[in-house]
Amino acid sequence: MKVPQISNRTEAELIAAILGGEIQLYHELIRPYERSVYVMALSYMKNEADAEDVAQEAFVKAFRKLESFRAESKFSTWLISIAINETRTRLRRKALVRMESLDQPPDEDKSISPALLRDWREIPSEAVEREEVRNLIHLAVEQLPEIYREVFLLRDVEELTINETAEALKITIPSVKVRLHRARMRLQKQLAPQLRTVNRASKRGWLAWS
Amino acid sequence: MVIDCKHVWNYISEYMDGTLSDETRDTVQKHLDHCEICSAILDSTRSVIILVADDRVFELPVGFSERLHARIDLEFMAP
Numbered sequence: 001m002k003v004p005q006i007s008n009r010t011e012a013e014l015i016a017a018i019l020g021g022e023i024q025l026y027h028e029l030i031r032p033y034e035r036s037v038y039v040m041a042l043s044y045m046k047n048e049a050d051a052e053d054v055a056q057e058a059f060v061k062a063f064r065k066l067e068s069f070r071a072e073s074k075f076s077t078w079l080i081s082i083a084i085n086e087t088r089t090r091l092r093r094k095a096l097v098r099m100e101s102l103d104q105p106p107d108e109d110k111s112i113s114p115a116l117l118r119d120w121r122e123i124p125s126e127a128v129e130r131e132e133v134r135n136l137i138h139l140a141v142e143q144l145p146e147i148y149r150e151v152f153l154l155r156d157v158e159e160l161t162i163n164e165t166a167e168a169l170k171i172t173i174p175s176v177k178v179r180l181h182r183a184r185m186r187l188q189k190q191l192a193p194q195l196r197t198v199n200r201a202s203k204r205g206w207l208a209w210s
Numbered sequence: 211m212v213i214d215c216k217h218v219w220n221y222i223s224e225y226m227d228g229t230l231s232d233e234t235r236d237t238v239q240k241h242l243d244h245c246e247i248c249s250a251i252l253d254s255t256r257s258v259i260i261l262v263a264d265d266r267v268f269e270l271p272v273g274f275s276e277r278l279h280a281r282i283d284l285e286f287m288a289p
Contacts, residue, residue: 023286027279034275039268048271055274056281063286114219120250122257128264137262157263162227181223184255187262192254195261 011075019067026066030059033076036158037083043153044087046142054090058083074164080154081168112185115192123195133198140190144183151176152183213237218248222255 009017014029037058042051062082069078127133141149154165155176166176221238224230230238242249261267 026282026286031275034278035265035268035270038270038274042268052271052274052277056278059278059282060285063282114222114251115254116247117250117254118246120254120257122253123261125261125264128261128266133261134267137267141262156259157268159263162229177224177227177229180227181220184223184226184259185219188251188255188258191258191262195258196254 012071015066015069015075023063026063029075030062030079033079036076036080039157040080040083040150040153041087043141043149044084044091044146050090054087055083057090058086061086073167077160077164077168080158080160081170084150084168112182112189114185115189117192117196120192120196121199123199127195127199130198133195136191136194136198140187140194143190144186148179148183148186151179152187155180156184213241215241215245215248218242218245219251222252225252226256 011029014025018025018029034055038051038055041054041058042048045051045054058079062079065082069075128137141152144152150169151165154160154168155162160168162173162176162180165180166173169176218238218241221230221234225235225238228235242252
């Protein structure tokens with residue numbers, strides 16, 4: 001497996017050096033993962049200030065626990081599971097745990113019918129520069145049941161493998177696959193028609209943005 | 211083996227990830243080759259995922275990094 005190279009030291013070397021006393025290297029170690037940890041925190045906390053707070057806390061905890069990190073996991077996966085634990089603790093403390101996570105997981109919707117679209121055309125990536133499009137996407141992701149959302153974010157946004165996603169969330173590989181499928185289908189169902197409409201309505205606008 | 215559209219939908223995600231068995235993948239592939247509806251579902255699902263995963267969709271708040279590293283300095287690196 002490829003280990004990310006940071007200023008010529010591998011992650012493993014950085015971690016060893018930090019544990020050996022060069023603690024200022026911790027800044028360097030975490031820099032590549034700031035966004036991943038923040039995005040995961042945001043998906044649970046739902047507002048930027050709380051998400052930032054939780055992300056900071058997760059990085060602080062990870063430093064304190066660094067000695068317990070074992071090289072069989074990837075540092076990123078380990079870090080993200082600390083962040084997820086931190087968000088869950090925080091939500092419980094605030095008694096903000098949503099009912100859906102207490103109830104049976106919504107595993108009943110065996111087959112989600114996708115949106116049927118004729119003449120689908122790829123939406124250009126510049127679309128996301130528009131606030132309207134970002135808002136549609138944020139809303140759709142936010143509306144996913146939590147168990148689907150966390151799998152989707154880790155796998156498709158943070159690009160963890162299926163195995164790493166299972167490890168970070170402490171669930172089985174078949175569960176990851178099923179939840180990922182449902183998350184993707186729900187997003188297709190909601191976003192594909194919306195994005196296509198927005199795209200069509202503003203065809204003339206594209207040039208200005210590209 | 212020939213399968214109908216609804217069955218194909220159940221395989222879309224695993225088809226994208228390349229985790230289907232060879233036999234199932236071939237069956238799905240054959241269906242996709244002649245079914246415009248299912249091809250559009252596959253393409254639109256891919257496209258939606260690419261857009262959601264774009265770095266510009268979920269951005270770090272301004273100053274996030276500076277505040278994070280200042281906090282770490284304060285907690286652990288203070289003399």
